[in-house]
Amino acid sequence: MPLVKGSRIAADTFTRVEDDAPIPEQGAVLVPAARFLADAAELMQRAAPVGVIWPNNMDVSELVPYLDKLALVALVFPIFRDGRAYSQARLLRERYAYRGEMRATGQILRDQFVFYLRAGFDAFDVVKNADAAAFEETAKRYSVFFQPTGDGRLTVARSRLKLHGHRDPAAKRVTV
Amino acid sequence: MYLYDEFDRTLLTERVSEFRGQVARRLSGELTEDEFKSLRLMNGVYLQLHAYMLRIAIPYGTLSAVQMRRLAHVARKYDRGYGHFTTRQNIQFNWIKLAQLPDAMADLADAGLHGMQTSGNCVRNITTDQWAGVAPDEIEDPRVWAELIRQHVTLHPEFSFLPRKFKIAVGASDHDRAALRIHDLALRMHKNGAGEAGFEVMVGGGLGRTPFIAKTIKQFLPVRDVLTYIEAVLRLYNQYGRRDNIYKARIKILVHDKGGEQFGKEVDAEWQNIKDGSLALDKDVIADIATRFQYPDYEKLLDNPPELKAAQADARFATWHANSVSRHKQSGYAIVTLSLKPIGKPTGDCTADQMDKIADIADRYSYSEIRVGHEQNLVLPQVAQRDLPEVFKALDAIGVATPNVNQISDIIACPGLDYCSLANARAIPVAQEISKRFAEPNLAKSLNRLHVNISGCINACGHHHVGHIGILGVEKNGEEFYQISIGGKADENAQLGTLLGPAVPYDDVVDAVEDLAEAYLALRERPDELFIDTFKRVGVEPFKERVYATR
Numbered sequence: 080m081p082l083v084k085g086s087r088i089a090a091d092t093f094t095r096v097e098d099d100a101p102i103p104e105q106g107a108v109l110v111p112a113a114r115f116l117a118d119a120a121e122l123m124q125r126a127a128p129v130g131v132i133w134p135n136n137m138d139v140s141e142l143v144p145y146l147d148k149l150a151l152v153a154l155v156f157p158i159f160r161d162g163r164a165y166s167q168a169r170l171l172r173e174r175y176a177y178r179g180e181m182r183a184t185g186q187i188l189r190d191q192f193v194f195y196l197r198a199g200f201d202a203f204d205v206v207k208n209a210d211a212a213a214f215e216e217t218a219k220r221y222s223v224f225f226q227p228t229g230d231g232r233l234t235v236a237r238s239r240l241k242l243h244g245h246r247d248p249a250a251k252r253v254t255v
Numbered sequence: 256m257y258l259y260d261e262f263d264r265t266l267l268t269e270r271v272s273e274f275r276g277q278v279a280r281r282l283s284g285e286l287t288e289d290e291f292k293s294l295r296l297m298n299g300v301y302l303q304l305h306a307y308m309l310r311i312a313i314p315y316g317t318l319s320a321v322q323m324r325r326l327a328h329v330a331r332k333y334d335r336g337y338g339h340f341t342t343r344q345n346i347q348f349n350w351i352k353l354a355q356l357p358d359a360m361a362d363l364a365d366a367g368l369h370g371m372q373t374s375g376n377c378v379r380n381i382t383t384d385q386w387a388g389v390a391p392d393e394i395e396d397p398r399v400w401a402e403l404i405r406q407h408v409t410l411h412p413e414f415s416f417l418p419r420k421f422k423i424a425v426g427a428s429d430h431d432r433a434a435l436r437i438h439d440l441a442l443r444m445h446k447n448g449a450g451e452a453g454f455e456v457m458v459g460g461g462l463g464r465t466p467f468i469a470k471t472i473k474q475f476l477p478v479r480d481v482l483t484y485i486e487a488v489l490r491l492y493n494q495y496g497r498r499d500n501i502y503k504a505r506i507k508i509l510v511h512d513k514g515g516e517q518f519g520k521e522v523d524a525e526w527q528n529i530k531d532g533s534l535a536l537d538k539d540v541i542a543d544i545a546t547r548f549q550y551p552d553y554e555k556l557l558d559n560p561p562e563l564k565a566a567q568a569d570a571r572f573a574t575w576h577a578n579s580v581s582r583h584k585q586s587g588y589a590i591v592t593l594s595l596k597p598i599g600k601p602t603g604d605c606t607a608d609q610m611d612k613i614a615d616i617a618d619r620y621s622y623s624e625i626r627v628g629h630e631q632n633l634v635l636p637q638v639a640q641r642d643l644p645e646v647f648k649a650l651d652a653i654g655v656a657t658p659n660v661n662q663i664s665d666i667i668a669c670p671g672l673d674y675c676s677l678a679n680a681r682a683i684p685v686a687q688e689i690s691k692r693f694a695e696p697n698l699a700k701s702l703n704r705l706h707v708n709i710s711g712c713i714n715a716c717g718h719h720h721v722g723h724i725g726i727l728g729v730e731k732n733g734e735e736f737y738q739i740s741i742g743g744k745a746d747e748n749a750q751l752g753t754l755l756g757p758a759v760p761y762d763d764v765v766d767a768v769e770d771l772a773e774a775y776l777a778l779r780e781r782p783d784e785l786f787i788d789t790f791k792r793v794g795v796e797p798f799k800e801r802v803y804a805t806r
Contacts, residue, residue, distance in 0.1 A: 160293055160376065162416025166493045169413055174528065190277065190294055197412035209285065220273055223266040225406045227533040228413075235262045235406065236540050245539045 081211035083203040084180075086218065088211050093130050093151060109153060112137060123148050132184070135163035139170050146177045154200075156185035165198045172199030173229040189217045197228050256319055256624055257402055258547045259367040266409070267364035270371060274298050275357040282354065297377065297415070299370025300356060304676050309348045309356065310373040311363060315383040315401040315425075316344035316627040320614040323625055325366035327610035333359045338610070340595060340603045342667055342718055343422070344382050344627045345373055349674055371409065376417045376504075378408035378489070382424045384432045385628035388550065389636045391584040394444050394452055397427035399545045400481060403536070406544075407482050414489045418496035419504035421489070422461075429747070434629055436460045436469045436749035437721060439506045440488060442481070453477050458488060458518065459510030460749075462715035467507040468749050470515030472522060478541070480526075482534045487526035491518075551622040551637055556587020558640065566644035574696065575647055578658035589640050591621075593633040593655040594665065598694045601683045602668045603631035605655075612653045620646050630667055632660065663705045663772065664690035667718050671711030671728065672735075678711035680728025680735035680761070685709055688765045693772070702772055705786045706744070721745035723787045724771055725752040726764065735761045741771065741798055742790040753795045756803050767802050774801035 082091045093109040096102055102110070102118070107128040115122060115131040122129050123145060130151025133139065142152065152171060154164035164183070171177040182202040183195045189210035195203060196218055205211040224232045274294075281291040295301075299310035311326070318326075326346060330338045333355050334348040341347055351359060363369060373380055381401040388396040404423060408414065414421075426433045427444035435441035439461060442454040454476045460469025476484055488506075497503045510518045566572045581590040593613065596602050605613075617625050617635055620642045626634035633655070638646055650656040659665050666689060669675065671682030686709055693699045708722025712729075719725035721743040729736050736758035743752030759767050778797055779789045790798070 159290075160416050161498060162376075162414070163494055163498075165413040165416065166490050188290065190273075193410075194412040194415060221266070221269050221410070223262050223269065225409050226411055226413075236543070238262065239260070239543055240539055243543060245543070 081205050081208055082182075083205050083211050083214045084201070086215050088214075093128070095132075107150065109151060116141070119145060130180070130182075133167070135161065135167060139167045139175070142171070142177075143175050146171070146175055146179070149177070149179050151180040151182060151202075152177065153182040153184045153204075156183060156187060156191075159186045159188055159191055165194065168195075168198040168200055169228060189213050192217045193221055197224070197226070197230050197232070199229050256317065256549050257314075257398065258549060260547070263367060264364075267367065267369050270298075270369060271357060271361045271364050274360060278353065278357050293375060296375040297372065298360070299373035301374060302676070303349065303674055304672075305674070306350045307353050307356065308674070309351045309359065309370055310341070311346050311348075311368055311370050312373045312380040313344050313346060313368075313627050314405050315381055315387060315398045316385050316629075317387075317398065318625040318627065319366075320617045320623040320625065322366045322368055323610050323614040323617070325363060325368060327607040327614070329359050329362060330607040330610065332362070336608075337604055337606045339601070339670065340605060340627050340631050340633070342629045342631060342669075342716065343380055344385070344629060345380055346605075346627070347670075349670070374420075375415075376419050376421075377415045378411065378417075378421045378423060381405045381408075382422070382433055382438075382629060384426050384428060385626040385634050386432060386581070386590055386636065387427070387626075388548070389583055389585070389588075389590055390428050390432075391582050392430060393428040393584075394446065395427055396545075396548060397425040397433075397442075397444060399541070399548060400427075400442065400444070400454075400478075401425045402548075403481065403541070403544050404485065407485070407534075411489075414493055417489070417493055418498045419501070419506075421492070421506065423485075431745075431747040431749075432628070434718070434721070434745035434749070435747075437462055437466075437718070437745055438469060440485065441469055442476075445475075447475050451477070454481065456484060456488075458522075459507040459515065461505050461507040462718060462720045463505065464502055464713040464715075465505075465508065465511075466715070466720045466751050467511060468751065469507075470510060470518075472515055472519030479536045480530055482536060483530045483532065484522070484526055486529060486534055487522050490525055491521055553585045553588065553637075554639065556585075556639060556641070558586050560587065560641040562641040563643055566647075569644075571651075572644060572647050575651075575656050575658040576643065578662070578700075579656065579660045580643065583637065585637070587640055589638050589643060591635040591638050591643070591646060591650075592628070592660045593635065593650060594657040594660055595632050595655065596659055596665050596686075596690065597654050597657050598659075598664060598690045599687050602666050602686050605633070609653050609655060612649070613655070616646065616649045620649075630665065632665070658696065659690075659699060661704045661706070662699045663693045663702050663707055663768075664699060666690065666707045666709060667722065668709040669711050669716035671709075671717075675711060675716075677714055678728065679713075679730040680711050680737065682709045682711040682717055682726075682728060685726060685728075685737070685761070685764055689768055692765050692769060701782075702775065703783065703785050705772075705775075707768065708743075718745065719743075720751045721749065722752065723785075723790070724768060726768075729758055731758065737761065737764045739764075739767055739771075739802070741795060742787065744787055755795065755799050759806065763806070767806075770802045771798055774798050 109130040128150030456473035457469035621635035668686040672678040710717035710719040725740040740752030
């Protein structure tokens with residue numbers, strides 16, 4: 080399953096640690112949510128990067144105390160039709176100002192790339208090689224966006240106001 | 256009319272190009288049918304009993320003559336020469352081939368038409384009053400708000416994979432012609448004590464197997480807050496709506512389980528986080544949308560001109576005029592309803608030739624504008640009264656002047672088992688037989704306003720729960736049976752119908768409806784007491800006795 084990061088296929092530097100396995104001394108680790116919450120104090124002391132796999136039925140506000148130190152939050156799309164993690168992603172990025180890597184995992188297909196990007200994801204566990212290879216092209220498929228989100232793309236409403244000679248209300252902060 | 260600009264056109268071009276690629280991947284086998292399913296659904300493409308079905312959005316039911324001609328073109332070139340107007344102000348084509356879909360969509364996109372979000376678990380076409388902008392009783396044109404919402408939810412990155420579909424309707428009149436209270440979310444414009452316009456917000460309405468009337472969660476929402484508030488509702492629904500059971504996934508279940516008051520509180524709490532953020536509506540943004548709605552430069556005309564008076568001598572014209580013509584906000588003009596319910600024909604169907612002719616008539620007499628109503632009829636929204644005799648002749652010549660609007664043969668029906676893979680029973684032939692039984696104009700007229708709604712299965716696309724007479728097709732041991740309910744309505748006093756008794760077989764449905772009509776005639780206090788009011792006064796029992804006395 081190829082990882083796409085920074086628009087290209089990249090090596091995954093994180094090691095997934097199961098619930099009951101020991102945490103390695105060295106290297107970046109990716110830990111399930113329950114394990115993370117149980118051992119948070121200890122994990123946050125690690126010098127190497129720590130990431131968490133956060134299921135789509137848990138409230139992301141629980142992560143707020145750790146966001147400064149978390150290197151990766153992996154959100155989950157168990158099937159691509161289950162869109163809960165889009166809300167989690169926007170909340171993390173836009174309400175809680177999380178700046179680390181946010182990875183889309185699960186059934187990740189090319190037809191949702193633009194949605195993921197707009198919601199604030201910047202890394203993708205893509206299911207199919209062909210989709211991963213098509214990432215850059217697919218991500219550029221649309222040039223028209225109606226919603227202001229944390230990705231900062233110019234919305235149609237703002238473009239129109241500029242075009243029609245109104246003052247630009249752009250300066251307003253994006254908030255979710 | 257709303258004028259599309261370069262941004263709208265670019266989006267449609269990009270969308271068609273994406274869909275062309277998706278179809279190619281499906282045809283090559285790169286995409287499985289399951290993966291393709293949700294992609295095609297997001298473009299309004301269903302797989303039905305016989306073929307793919309394409310549903311085209313008609314935002315808030317407004318069509319230009321140019322768009323109508325384009326629909327005729329698609330009907331002719333890619334389908335079998337007709338289309339079917341639906342209760343959500345959309346049109347469906349039933350016989351399109353998969354390989355031709357991208358071309359059909361490209362042709363539609365040229366006229367600003369598309370199938371985006373007419374299906375799938377996303378925010379669907381925004382509907383409103385088919386008389387928006389011309390109704391005498393409206394506060395302002397609700398389409399401005401429908402358009403603002405439409406743009407905001409188009410390819411929304413957070414809300415395109417909701418637990419289930421999400422239908423929004425907007426109204427701005429005292430009289431509800433948009434069936435607001437059976438929508439997932441509805442906005443009703445009204446004025447507060449200070450004379451400012453705002454919205455009552457209702458959530459959790461819907462039909463299907465668990466019907467609910469929507470609950471009001473906000474009595475008065477300032478207009479600047481429309482998008483932020485909808486965003487808060489959708490965010491709660493996206494995160495907490497049920498996904499374990501497709502029949503419990505609509506927002507109505509979430510609202511019902513929590514209670515309207517509690518749900519409203521949770522929405523408010525989420526809303527506080529975002530109400531002053533980037534989605535709060537600027538006056539300039541609202542004005543920018545509003546200025547792109549073009550209104551006719553009405554002539555200064557008087558009501559009831561000599562041409563109209565003279566034509567009243569013709570009995571056929573007079574009957575049609577009394578039935579199908581309504582008051583316009585502008586003096587000297589009228590709103591004309593085109594019945595797509597000719598006696599004995601499928602409800603809501605329109606041939607390509609009819610579409611072309613209607614477009615011509617709209618160009619000549621209605622400032623090139625046409626509307627689609629949720630009752631599956633069309634509307635010419637702005638006809639000068641002096642032109643009504645000519646308009647009647649032109650409409651009559653193509654079979655869309657049956658004077659049965661709001662009468663017993665003005666039936667809402669889903670496609671049923673004739674087309675739909677979900678249906679348990681036929682709906683179209685039942686509607687046809689009822690309309691034939693009540694074909695005699697004086698008989699139909701004597702029954703006053705009487706809405707018959709028919710669904711071919713529990714999904715209730717034919718709105719049977721809110722018909723004055725509601726008919727639901729069910730299957731019993733491989734045979735078609737029909738449950739009949741009475742007393743439902745979808746207006747500002749919306750309520751669900753009451754079940755009459757055991758289901759009746761196909762052959763008995765029309766007789767049962769006739770029994771109900773006879774019972775009504777016998778029970779009503781005055782000739783102008785409507786069926787629905789008689790029901791309200793006497794309840795279900797006398798009707799039940801009449802229908803089951805001989806069964």
